[in-house]
Every structure is written in C-alpha cells, then in structure tokens.
Amino acid sequence: MGTAFEKFHQYLRSRGLKLTSERKNILKKVVSIHDHFDAEELLYMLKEDGKQISRASVYRTLNLLVDSNLVEKVDFGEGRAYYEHTLGNYHHDHLICVECGKVIQFEDQVIEKRQKDICKKHKFELDYHTLNIFGRCSECNNGRREEDASTS
Amino acid sequence: MGTAFEKFHQYLRSRGLKLTSERKNILKKVVSIHDHFDAEELLYMLKEDGKQISRASVYRTLNLLVDSNLVEKVDFGEGRAYYEHTLGNYHHDHLICVECGKVIQFEDQVIEKRQKDICKKHKFELDYHTLNIFGRCSECNNGRREEDASTS
DNA sequence: ATGCGTGCAAATACTTTGCATGCCC
DNA sequence: GGGCATGCAAAGTATTTGCACGCAT
Numbered sequence: 292m293g294t295a296f297e298k299f300h301q302y303l304r305s306r307g308l309k310l311t312s313e314r315k316n317i318l319k320k321v322v323s324i325h326d327h328f329d330a331e332e333l334l335y336m337l338k339e340d341g342k343q344i345s346r347a348s349v350y351r352t353l354n355l356l357v358d359s360n361l362v363e364k365v366d367f368g369e370g371r372a373y374y375e376h377t378l379g380n381y382h383h384d385h386l387i388c389v390e391c392g393k394v395i396q397f398e399d400q401v402i403e404k405r406q407k408d409i410c411k412k413h414k415f416e417l418d419y420h421t422l423n424i425f426g427r428c429s430e431c432n433n434g435r436r437e438e439d440a441s442t443s
Numbered sequence: 444m445g446t447a448f449e450k451f452h453q454y455l456r457s458r459g460l461k462l463t464s465e466r467k468n469i470l471k472k473v474v475s476i477h478d479h480f481d482a483e484e485l486l487y488m489l490k491e492d493g494k495q496i497s498r499a500s501v502y503r504t505l506n507l508l509v510d511s512n513l514v515e516k517v518d519f520g521e522g523r524a525y526y527e528h529t530l531g532n533y534h535h536d537h538l539i540c541v542e543c544g545k546v547i548q549f550e551d552q553v554i555e556k557r558q559k560d561i562c563k564k565h566k567f568e569l570d571y572h573t574l575n576i577f578g579r580c581s582e583c584n585n586g587r588r589e590e591d592a593s594t595s
Numbered sequence: 596a597t598g599c600g601t602g603c604a605a606a607t608a609c610t611t612t613g614c615a616t617g618c619c620c
Numbered sequence: 621g622g623g624c625a626t627g628c629a630a631a632g633t634a635t636t637t638g639c640a641c642g643c644a645t
Binding site: 364366368370372386388389395397399401402405406409410413414415416417418419420421422423424425426427428429432 | 516518520522524538540541547549551553554557558561562565566567568569570571572573574575576577578579580581584
C-alpha cells in the first residue's frame with residue numbers, strides 16, 4: 292500500500308514535480324476506491340472527507356496518475372472519463388449494460404495473450420488496452436426475445 | 444450498397460421517423476468513408492461536397508445511425524467520439540499509437556469468439572464491443588529501449 | 596395536414612488553462 | 621528562495637436542446 296506513494300513520488304521526482312498534500316490526499320482516496328469512478332465523484336468524495344481540494348487539482352492529478360500508470364482511464368462511451376487504480380488489480384475489462392448501466396468486470400488470459408501476439412505481429416509496443424463489451428445484463432435481458440445476432 | 448439505405452429506412456419507419464434528404468446525404472457520405480471519422484470531420488466533408496447540413500443534424504443523425512447499427516461509435520480516449528460504418532467491414536479493433544496517433548485496424552477471431560464465451564458465462568447479451576490497444580507503433584518505437592513491460 | 600426534422604443559437608457537460616498566490620524541496 | 625502547484629474563474633471542446641419554420645408521409 293505504501294508502494295503506490297513510492298511509485299508516485301518516484302514518478303514525480305523523475306519529472307521534477309512535487310508530492311504535495313493535495314496529491315497525497317487524492318492518491319490516498321483513489322487507492323481506497325475499488326471500483327471505477329469519474330473526476331466529479333472523486334471530487335465529491337474528497338469534499339465529503341473534509342479535504343478542500345479544487346476541481347482543477349483533481350483533474351490535473353488524475354492525469355498525472357494515469358501517466359504514472361497507477362491509474363487507468365476507462366471509457367464507457369458516456370462522454371466522460373472513468374478511472375480505476377491498478378493496484379493489486381490485475382487489469383480487467385468490462386461488460387457494460389446499455390439498459391441499466393451496470394458494469395461487470397472480468398479478465399481473460401486468453402484475450403490478454405492474444406493481444407500480445409497481435410502487437411508482436413504489428414511490431415507494436417503494447418502499453419495498455421481497454422476492452423468494453425456493451426449489451427444487456429441477465430437481469431435486463433429477462434423476458435426479452437432475441438432480435439438480432441448481427442453485430443459482434 | 445443500396446442495402447444501407449434500406450436498412451436505415453426500415454429502422455426509421457419502425458420508429459415513426461422520416462428519411463429526409465439530410466439523412467440520406469449523411470448516410471451516403473458515411474458509407475463512402477472507409478475509415479474512422481468524427482462529427483466535425485463529417486460536417487466538414489459534407490460542406491466540401493456543397494451540402495448545407497447543420498452541425499445539429501450531423502450529430503442527431505450519427506446517433507440514429509449508431510442506434511440502427513449501421514455505424515459504430517469508437518472511442519480513442521481523446522474526449523470526442525469517432526465513428527465508422529459497419530458495412531462489409533467485419534468488425535475491427537484498433538491499435539492506437541500514443542505517440543503519432545496512427546490507428547491500425549485489426550480483427551481477430553479468437554478474441555471475438557472468446558468474448559462471446561465470456562458473455563455466455565455471464566448471461567450477458569452481447570451487442571457490440573470496442574477494443575483499443577494503446578502503445579507505440581513500429582515507427583515511433585524505433586531507437587527506443589524498452590522501459591516497462593508492466594501493464595497489460 | 597400533421598408532426599417529425601432542420602437550422603440556429605443557446606445551453607450543457609466535461610475538462611483545461613491563465614493568473615495571482617502558496618508551498619515543497 | 622525558486623519554481624512548481626493550487627484555487628478560482630474563464631475559456632475551450634464536444635455534444636445536446638428549445639424554438640420557429642419547413643418538408644416527408
């Protein structure tokens with residue numbers, strides 16, 4: 292758990308940046324959230340905890356955290372960015388219900404491996420990836436007939 | 444090629460919507476673009492062709508096209524949506540170079556199949572998916588030493 | 596004819612940025 | 621003490637929406 296701070300501190304130093312109390316508080320909060328969240332939610336949680344941190348700092352720090360690989364930016368196609376920390380979490384992908392918005396996380400080694408192979412084939416140096424599968428979850432799907440099996 | 448219009452027309456009818464000349468022109472342009480594009484680019488191309496179509500109509504029609512499965516919305520994490528039509532194109536995923544912005548399309552049946560299996564396991568009805576792999580392309584990668592093989 | 600669609604401009608939503616001041620190293 | 625960071629508000633993007641008029645069915 293201390294590792295996250297060390298990593299971040301190291302990242303900041305390597306760029307001549309500083310580990311301020313705001314950044315510390317943001318990182319502390321971020322690693323405590325074991326789910327995805329967006330910038331506004333994070334800002335709200337920090338305020339709830341009595342931390343007075345500006346919206347600008349939250350956005351700025353999230354960018355740094357993404358850059359330092361401590362946080363992943365995920366995109367659910369909602370026109371806003373979600374984030375999740377990468378600690379302990381092996382990387383995971385998402386099943387996103389277009390009906391109720393529920394997000395189910397999963398991870399699959401076959402797909403991970405296959406991606407690496409594809410990158411190798413294209414001489415592409417893999418950094419990270421995002422795989423989102425959109426559809427309807429089992430609950431929202433109840434009492435529905437199938438309509439199309441077209442797109443994959 | 445006429446099929447796209449039939450499909451769209453059918454989709455519109457099924458919703459009590461109309462096939463206007465604006466929608467026709469937008470669809471015609473969209474199917475002619477064999478690459479991804481964003482709303483502004485599309486608007487610009489239409490203007491170039493001498494079509495006077497408003498930004499609002501472009502955005503509105505793109506949403507209809509996505510809804511009717513003729514067009515796919517893809518997200519490169521740039522804070523804006525890209526689109527590509529789904530005609531003839533079997534679905535494809537993307538390798539995105541974070542350095543030069545180049546986008547390489549690929550498709551892999553193993554991954555496609557695996558996704559279907561995962562959905563089945565979660566009783567999730569698959570609609571569509573987006574898989575973006577970010578990293579550095581072979582050109583941008585030249586003369587670089589590898590630094591981290593951490594995240595996948 | 597009826598009602599959906601269009602264009603325009605304003606509104607909204609998310610994120611970034613300029614500037615004066617504050618604080619880490 | 622110097623320079624990066626912060627907070628604020630304003631600016632910047634991307635996209636949506638209300639309204640009056642126009643056109644497809």
